[in-house]
Amino acid sequence: xxNTTLPMSELTACLKVIGDPTRFLMLKLVxxxxxxxxxxxxxxxxxxxxxxxxxxxxxxxxxxxxxRREQWRYFTLNxxxxxxxxxxxxxxxxxxxxERYLQALEREGLASC
Numbered sequence: 001x002x003n004t005t006l007p008m009s010e011l012t013a014c015l016k017v018i019g020d021p022t023r024f025l026m027l028k029l030v031x032x033x034x035x036x037x038x039x040x041x042x043x044x045x046x047x048x049x050x051x052x053x054x055x056x057x058x059x060x061x062x063x064x065x066x067x068r069r070e071q072w073r074y075f076t077l078n079x080x081x082x083x084x085x086x087x088x089x090x091x092x093x094x095x096x097x098x099e100r101y102l103q104a105l106e107r108e109g110l111a112s113c
Contacts, residue, residue, distance in 0.1 A: 006082065014083045017061050018090070021100075022046065023054050027077065028101055030064065031091050034076040042111040043104040063087055072113050 006014075018024055022044065029035060029043070040051045055075055058064040062081045067074045078084065095101075 004082065004085075006086075010082075011086070014061060014063075014086060017057050018063065018087060020054070022050075023058055024090075024094070025100055025104060026054060026058065026075075027063065027087060028091060028094055028098075029104060030075055030077045034067070034074050036072050036074050036111065036113045038072070038111040038113045039108070040075075043107045045107075 018027060025044065026040060029040075035043075037048065037051055037055065040046070040055070041048050044051065046054075055064065055066075055073075059066055059075070061083065063078055063083055064075045065078045067076070077087070081087075
């Protein structure tokens with residue numbers, strides 16, 4: 001996808017949504033793999049309603065895509081989003097050794113979806 005410019009209002013709206021530490025961590029996680037809501041609950045140690053609200057904001061902005069498999073919802077990074085280049089660039093600057101990120105990865109696989 002080619003980089004395009006965005007109106008400042010759209011760019012700042014995107015930055016406001018992804019600027020939340022939990023939402024940015026979720027983006028860091030889905031950068032490499034698709035996750036279910038229940039997996040985020042276990043990995044982040046956050047309630048299901050809170051996880052759902054974070055995911056809704058990312059999905060409403062078009063940064064994440066949702067796939068339903070039976071009763072489960074799986075989320076992945078939307079590489080066709082107009083915001084993808086911004087998100088991709090910011091994720092490249094994020095530390096793979098971040099403590100919260102590593103803790104989330106340690107809890108991966110604990111949920112049974």
